[in-house]
Amino acid sequence: MDEMSVTSHSADETRRLGTKLGGLLEPGDVVCLSGDLGTGKTTFVKGIATGMGIAAEVTSPTFTLVVEYEGRIPLVHMDLYRLQEGSAGENGIVTGADLAEIGFQDYLEGDGAVVVEWPLGAVDGLQDSLWIQFYRHPLPRVDERDLRVRSTGTRSRNLMVEWMKQWLF
Template identity: 45%
Template sequence: MLRDWLVTTSQPEETQRLGACLGNFLQAGDVVLLYGPLGAGKTHFAQGVARGLRVESPVTSPTFTLVAEYEGRVPLIHMDLYRLYDDAEASEPILTPESLVQIGFDDYLDGDGVVLIEWGRGVEADLDNYLSVSIDYAKFDEPSDDGVTTRQIAVEAIGEMAQRRLWEWVVAWA
């Protein structure tokens, strides 16, 4: 089984395509955690996943509402938990169990949708199966370098189901 995958995108649209490629075959109960600094491309990736799930309404980052639900081939539940951190810029920001209870996190996991989470560091402990997608500026590039559009995307699959999805994704992307 495939556990890790490294892929590079060179334009925002390519990151969306990569997400759409995965979204094409995600199923209810699948969880995708999106990591990476502000402006890395997490929401672009999420928009792609939404397209792959045949979501028709526009997807934006639910920073203020924390959770947004969309109708698609299967429902998409998109979370951006940035505001739950005491200090998201800390070197190892982590969500507390209390803050997850506050948004009813477990109910979303037991639901019938695909769950996509931006800024979810700390939720992993509750999950047996998930894809972790870490998006970062390419080495040596600084976020402030205007016009630099290369992103390195490191994917990790935890659990058998996630590993199956990763395999399908890699094959479909090739």
């Protein structure tokens, strides 16, 4: 069981899903969130922050790329959207060097949990990590989202199973 799927019926439900996961995150955990704009990735991270005891409001770090919040353990919130090939605006294409510039590897080895929106190709070969892909439903179910969850190692698998257990039971 390395893959699971859960449906959210509202932004609030997505937030609460995040809060449950946030309560389980430990230093070194990596959670990658993919899916189109507006599918609920940042909404989910707001929930994670609540679950980690973070009072500060989480906003999308699209223009800052990375923001760190102090909670039970640090939450490192990245949004790499702007580093995507072709989305770097008038500065042109941005390369993997930029990942190094924001200290990507240092964060992975730091004392916090790392949550990445728009994980790029460079993130693919990542260590044990939990991947969540957000999907919209066809109209008219505008407030529904499917979260497809996948683990790539032992730690993320345990995390996924514990999260879903707490959510469903």
